[in-house]
Amino acid sequence: MKPLDVVILASGKDARMCSRIPKVLHPLAGLPLLEHVLRTALSLSPGAVVVVVGQGADQVRAAFQGRGLVFVDQGGPPNTAQGLLSARPAVQAGVFLLLPGDIPLLSGDALEALLRFHRERGLVLSFLSILTSGPARHGRVVRDGGVRIVEEGSSGALREASSGVYCLSNVPELWEALEDVLSESGEGRISALVERFPGRADGLVWGRPEELSGVDDRVDLARLEGLLRRRLLERLMLSGVTVVDPGAVYLSPDVEVGPDTVLYPGVHLYGRTGIGQGCAIGPGAYLIDSRIEEGVRVWYSVLEGAYVEKGARIGPFAHLRPGAHIGAGARVGNFVEVKAARLGEGVKAGHLAYIGDAEVGAGANIGAGTITCNYDGVRKHRTEIGPGAFIGSNAALVAPVRIGEGAYVGAGSVITQDVPPYALALGRSRQVIKPDWAKGRRKG
Numbered sequence: 001m002k003p004l005d006v007v008i009l010a011s012g013k014d015a016r017m018c019s020r021i022p023k024v025l026h027p028l029a030g031l032p033l034l035e036h037v038l039r040t041a042l043s044l045s046p047g048a049v050v051v052v053v054g055q056g057a058d059q060v061r062a063a064f065q066g067r068g069l070v071f072v073d074q075g076g077p078p079n080t081a082q083g084l085l086s087a088r089p090a091v092q093a094g095v096f097l098l099l100p101g102d103i104p105l106l107s108g109d110a111l112e113a114l115l116r117f118h119r120e121r122g123l124v125l126s127f128l129s130i131l132t133s134g135p136a137r138h139g140r141v142v143r144d145g146g147v148r149i150v151e152e153g154s155s156g157a158l159r160e161a162s163s164g165v166y167c168l169s170n171v172p173e174l175w176e177a178l179e180d181v182l183s184e185s186g187e188g189r190i191s192a193l194v195e196r197f198p199g200r201a202d203g204l205v206w207g208r209p210e211e212l213s214g215v216d217d218r219v220d221l222a223r224l225e226g227l228l229r230r231r232l233l234e235r236l237m238l239s240g241v242t243v244v245d246p247g248a249v250y251l252s253p254d255v256e257v258g259p260d261t262v263l264y265p266g267v268h269l270y271g272r273t274g275i276g277q278g279c280a281i282g283p284g285a286y287l288i289d290s291r292i293e294e295g296v297r298v299w300y301s302v303l304e305g306a307y308v309e310k311g312a313r314i315g316p317f318a319h320l321r322p323g324a325h326i327g328a329g330a331r332v333g334n335f336v337e338v339k340a341a342r343l344g345e346g347v348k349a350g351h352l353a354y355i356g357d358a359e360v361g362a363g364a365n366i367g368a369g370t371i372t373c374n375y376d377g378v379r380k381h382r383t384e385i386g387p388g389a390f391i392g393s394n395a396a397l398v399a400p401v402r403i404g405e406g407a408y409v410g411a412g413s414v415i416t417q418d419v420p421p422y423a424l425a426l427g428r429s430r431q432v433i434k435p436d437w438a439k440g441r442r443k444g
Contacts, residue, residue, distance in 0.1 A: 003095070004097070005092060005095075007098045014056075016216050028104050028225050029225055033101065037102075038067075050069075050072060050090040082188050085179070094169065097111060097165070100165070110165070110211055114167045118169075125168055125169070126202055127204070129205050130209035131159050131209070137164065140158040141203050148194050162191055165212065210227055233246045236257050241263065242262040248265035249267045249282075256275065258294065261278060261281065262281070273290050281298050283300065285301055298315055306325070307325045309345075318332045329345055331347070336350070341357060341372075344362035344363070346363045347363065347365075348364075351369075357380050374399045383403075386406065386421060389408070393411045410424065410425065
């Protein structure tokens, strides 16, 4: 047998979430609840991770396909004992962990402590508990010569509460007891197993109760996101990042930020965003899966899958879409959108432009209102703008087209043919002046 498997229960009904989305797929700090639990489980290098699915099973499978997980259907009544029993054929290790899929702050330290506790005492069943005067989602722990778990309503003034996190020995008597629980009790609670193993079942009180907090509704979801966000921001601040208002900065666990960077209010950092040292991000910036080199300034802008080299300036109100690569010292300003395009060092695109499927050479200037017309209704085409080129305001560059090094494009031009280096291209009708024309019109 392998040393450790993990079973995650992700099959419960989600009535209190008031949602068509399975509870374990609701995002917390940019990641599904189940992703948080899964990452903690994988940190222990288990032989197998078994996910028990029920309501919304197809959605859960689709969200985590290709991750090497074993999915099993709950089947039968929607209770925890049935969920565990359905996982039995997939459990091969001599010891396995049973985890709720909705406890996103669960730490690897807690699970490692439970495993040691279980193995050192030779237990069949062990669980993590907390001391709390608040609600007990998984029942209260009674210690009266033995150990058992009772429902909240019958617990009196007991403070120790079960967390729903279990460590179990994969032995026949465990499964036999589980089948008895299912046949004897319509509720089918795993906690009913505890008293069936006197002297071989016990709970370990964990001193950080917030790590075992679960999500029952959207109030819990917001509360736990606040706890995780504060933890992530404290880690950044202790590593040299300034967070002007920790209550107004939002981020995912995979985000990295270098020292001496300042995060202003209204900043959202998600996915695998990485920010170098000495940057200023915000106010009002949304970055997802983007990489930012040192000394960059971003404010009131959206960056998705973008790469920005050192010293560049982005914003306000710029939009960098996937594939945007902004060169060192470049300037992307008000209402400029860049998609699948590379802007070279020192490029200036200050106002009201769309640069898509393009290569812009170093030092080029993109005038206000410039558009690279990249789509012909069927296919996308590329525009090439050479180093030092000057594109006048309100120019339309109809791709595929190439503007040579140092070339000028006159304002208001529609360019459909390549422009040689250092040439001037004009693609507009000649201006006509009719003296006193307006006077005659007014007299009529």
